[in-house]
Amino acid sequence: MTSQKTIEDISLLGGHPALDFVNTVDSRGERWGPEFLNTYGDLVTWAGRLDVIDDEERNLLLAKATELPVQAHRELIHAKELREALHRIFLTESGDAPIGEDDLALLDRAVRPAHSQRKLVSIAGTIRWRHAPAGQLDAIAHRVSWLAAELLTSKTERRPIRACQGPNCGWLFLDHSRNGHRRWCSDRTCGSHARVRKFRALQSD
Secondary structure, eight states, X not given: OOTTOOTTTOOOOSSSHHHHHHXXXXXXXXXXXXXXXXXXXXXXXXXXXXXXXXXXXXXXXXXXXXHOHHHHHHHHHHHHHHHHHHHHHXXXXXSSOOOOHHHHHHHHHHHHHHHHTEEEEEETTEEEEEEOOOOSTTHXXXXXXXXHHHHHTTGGGSOOEEEOOOTTOOOEEEOOOSSSOOOOSOIIIIIHHHHHHHHHHHHHO
């Protein structure tokens, strides 16, 4: 991870949109940041990359944010509050700490509107949930909360969530490794850096 990256080109390594949402902070390790969600437009860009919204919804939300900049900024703050609550909740999967009641309550409040904005549709003979068109600035946060809730409630049916052990990372990911002991968000970045540090430490002994 480098500070030169933007929301348009940061890696998507979480294996799930809710985890990639939490990973919109460059580092959660020995340092925190930089922050990638600096404007409401950044939030929209991220949501488009992860197919949380479509192109039409993207244009609608950007236009509404231009029309209502104060409200857009407030929704960005709320989205980041949700992100931090999700980070703390997801971390409890690999530790002994209980889920914070305030964090769970925040997620629950965000999920409720998302549920009311979904309907059942039939697509090619398959019944699926579909969101109502995103018409309000809080739509992205609501959709992310729904995705996060689905991920959390499917714990017994999926691979575990891990935090990258890179000292300047801490990104979350679904562990799809064969042995279930994956340590890095990416072997090419954090894994490679760890091997270099280990080699240099051995050389200095």
